[in-house]
Amino acid sequence: MDKLKIADKEFSSRLFTGTGKFSSSDLMRKALLESESELITVALKRVDVNNENDDILSHLDHPRINLLPNTSGVRDAKEAIFAAQLAREALETNWIKLEIHPDPKYLLPDPIETLMAAEELAKLGFVVMPYIHADPVLCKRLEEVGAQCVMPLGAPIGSNKGLKTLEFLEIIIEQSNVPVVVDAGIGSPSHAAYAMEIGADAVLVNTAIAVSQQPVQMAQAFKMSVEAGRMAYNAKLAPIKQHAEASSPLTSFLNE
Amino acid sequence: MNNSFKNIFDQYNWDETLSGILSKNENDVLQALHKSKRNLEDFKALISPAAKPYLEQMAQISSSVTKKRFGNTIQMYAPMYLSNECQNICTYCGFSMTNKIPRRTLTDREILREVDFLKSKGYNHILLVTGEANKTVGVDYINNAIKLIQSKFANITIEVQPLDQEDYELLIENGLYAVLVYQETYHEEEYKIHHPKGRKSNFEYRLETPDRLGRAGIHKIGLGALFGLEDWRADSFFTALHLQYLQKTYWKTKYSISFPRLRPHSGGLEPKVAMTDSDLVQLICAYRLLDEDIELSMSTRESEGFRENIVGLGITSISAESKTNPGGYVVEPQSLEQFEISDERPTEAVVAMLKQKGLDVVWKDWAYNWQ
Numbered sequence: 001m002d003k004l005k006i007a008d009k010e011f012s013s014r015l016f017t018g019t020g021k022f023s024s025s026d027l028m029r030k031a032l033l034e035s036e037s038e039l040i041t042v043a044l045k046r047v048d049v050n051n052e053n054d055d056i057l058s059h060l061d062h063p064r065i066n067l068l069p070n071t072s073g074v075r076d077a078k079e080a081i082f083a084a085q086l087a088r089e090a091l092e093t094n095w096i097k098l099e100i101h102p103d104p105k106y107l108l109p110d111p112i113e114t115l116m117a118a119e120e121l122a123k124l125g126f127v128v129m130p131y132i133h134a135d136p137v138l139c140k141r142l143e144e145v146g147a148q149c150v151m152p153l154g155a156p157i158g159s160n161k162g163l164k165t166l167e168f169l170e171i172i173i174e175q176s177n178v179p180v181v182v183d184a185g186i187g188s189p190s191h192a193a194y195a196m197e198i199g200a201d202a203v204l205v206n207t208a209i210a211v212s213q214q215p216v217q218m219a220q221a222f223k224m225s226v227e228a229g230r231m232a233y234n235a236k237l238a239p240i241k242q243h244a245e246a247s248s249p250l251t252s253f254l255n256e
Numbered sequence: 257m258n259n260s261f262k263n264i265f266d267q268y269n270w271d272e273t274l275s276g277i278l279s280k281n282e283n284d285v286l287q288a289l290h291k292s293k294r295n296l297e298d299f300k301a302l303i304s305p306a307a308k309p310y311l312e313q314m315a316q317i318s319s320s321v322t323k324k325r326f327g328n329t330i331q332m333y334a335p336m337y338l339s340n341e342c343q344n345i346c347t348y349c350g351f352s353m354t355n356k357i358p359r360r361t362l363t364d365r366e367i368l369r370e371v372d373f374l375k376s377k378g379y380n381h382i383l384l385v386t387g388e389a390n391k392t393v394g395v396d397y398i399n400n401a402i403k404l405i406q407s408k409f410a411n412i413t414i415e416v417q418p419l420d421q422e423d424y425e426l427l428i429e430n431g432l433y434a435v436l437v438y439q440e441t442y443h444e445e446e447y448k449i450h451h452p453k454g455r456k457s458n459f460e461y462r463l464e465t466p467d468r469l470g471r472a473g474i475h476k477i478g479l480g481a482l483f484g485l486e487d488w489r490a491d492s493f494f495t496a497l498h499l500q501y502l503q504k505t506y507w508k509t510k511y512s513i514s515f516p517r518l519r520p521h522s523g524g525l526e527p528k529v530a531m532t533d534s535d536l537v538q539l540i541c542a543y544r545l546l547d548e549d550i551e552l553s554m555s556t557r558e559s560e561g562f563r564e565n566i567v568g569l570g571i572t573s574i575s576a577e578s579k580t581n582p583g584g585y586v587v588e589p590q591s592l593e594q595f596e597i598s599d600e601r602p603t604e605a606v607v608a609m610l611k612q613k614g615l616d617v618v619w620k621d622w623a624y625n626w627q
């Protein structure tokens with residue numbers, strides 16, 4: 001599969017994953033290794049960054065895994081910037097998944113605070129990966145202030161509803177100069193494959209793997225579907241035909 | 257003018273509300289069960305007697321929705337009683353002013369000893385509890401306690417007397433994350449019977465406490481009613497009404513619901529309206545069907561067996577090994593409790609039980625230090 005480049009890093013896998021909701025850290029590690037994911041997001045609020053024996057962090061220690069700390073829980077740009085700085089210091093990475101959702105119920109991102117924080121964090125030298133609505137204009141604005149990719153949602157986070165924002169994702173993919181990672185709502189391998197087929201550069205999947213009856217097998221299924229979707233995208237899908245074209249009743253007279 | 261739940265509450269009548277719940281029929285229940293977004297009328301149907309035959313179905317939906325939203329996890333917290341001094345008379349409470357018990361308020365040193373014990377057990381979310389004694393355990397005392405332990409916990413919750421908005425703002429500034437304030441009962445006349453004396457006798461001030469918290473910008477508010485004082489169905493409807501009003505008005509704040517049932521204590525009050533285990537399961541599931549994202553919390557008031565079976569059904573946070581007396585962990589284990597806890601197992605045993613049920617125990621889900 002062709003490699004994906006974000007900032008200075010190349011990824012062989014286009015499946016990004018998360019660490020939440022697993023029934024144990026052992027199972028999380030097994031599933032995430034099976035997924036072959038190379039970029040794994042971890043909520044700063046869930047880990048003790050100053051404790052080297054932290055249960056989640058110690059289970060993510062693997063040469064293939066790059067940690068992507070996220071700011072889940074912050075409510076505005078100021079808190080996000082502070083959290084990102086703490087993460088950089090403690091986890092020694094300047095990558096940050098910017099999540100600002102002041103609404104604790106649906107965890108929907110605040111576009112205004114996200115844009116402000118992205119600009120500031122980019123200036124401070126962070127690789128900023130913002131979680132946002134599937135808003136094409138916002139994606140361009142984020143690109144302009146230095147975000148290294150955009151992460152529009154397919155459906156509300158954790159909902160497993162698939163690509164409800166399809167029309168807007170297609171516009172974002174068409175217009176973007178930075179990689180587009182479909183971040184939330186992907187509930188099944190077919191959703192992931194579809195996102196890759198329409199040209200998303202990567203997908204981020206957490207709940208659908210963690211809450212499955214068999215997370216390890218589900219991780220493998222997602223790995224395969226992301227590969228299949230990307231391969232199909234590269235191979236160029238045959239055009240979709242709305243109706244049969246067996247004969248040409250309107251123009252066949254030209255050949256008579 | 258400020259928003260106030262009272263404006264909404266005043267439009268409702270207790271008896272009409274209760275008879276509305278009791279008159280729900282099987283058809284109402286089926287409709288509520290088959291919806292994907294449910295409203296307060298559906299909630300009434302789900303807590304009604306007509307829903308009893310559908311309890312298993314409710315539990316199945318509740319369990320799967322909880323899993324989708326919260327994953328295979330459960331959060332742990334521990335209560336720490338700071339004082340049993342109290343100037344209120346509450347008919348159901350062991351700390352009630354007229355109860356002849358030795359009174360104690362923990363000093364800084366004693367607080368830190370209790371904290372060390374809870375930290376050694378792994379706790380990172382703490383609930384500070386007091387009675388209401390404004391001279392000795394007022395805002396200054398609470399503020400001092402929060403500042404004293406703020407660096408040791410990922411988040412701090414309090415369950416103390418209702419305070420003014422400025423007081424909450426001060427406490428939030430110094431590290432307060434959440435406040436639990438149960439209305440006890442939304443039946444105003446019954447409330448006055450159970451709270452005849454002290455500042456707590458002011459029904460309205462208590463009712464508007466979540467509004468003051470919302471305006472102060474608190475992260476989380478915990479609501480609930482004390483089951484046993486009045487009809488649990490009507491009280492739960494009013495709690496849900498309160499919840500939905502708050503969610504719309506203070507949309508950046510998170511909410512949780514607790515389910516305290518009257519427990520034996522010194523000075524004892526028998527429940528006026530009984531709530532069976534089956535009723536409690538029904539209520540927990542009904543909340544989850546009403547609101548996929550609400551935190552539902554369960555204390556050690558409930559028995560070992562009940563807790564073991566309820567954790568997979570919709571509950572998202574629990575306590576363990578709790579002591580309901582000031583200094584109860586190490587400072588003075590023999591002092592008198594607020595109420596008897598039921599599940600007395602040590603934390604390790606509860607954690608092992610949760611793991612065995614396939615639930616990952618979450619000790620930390622917040623970080624104060626970036627706020």
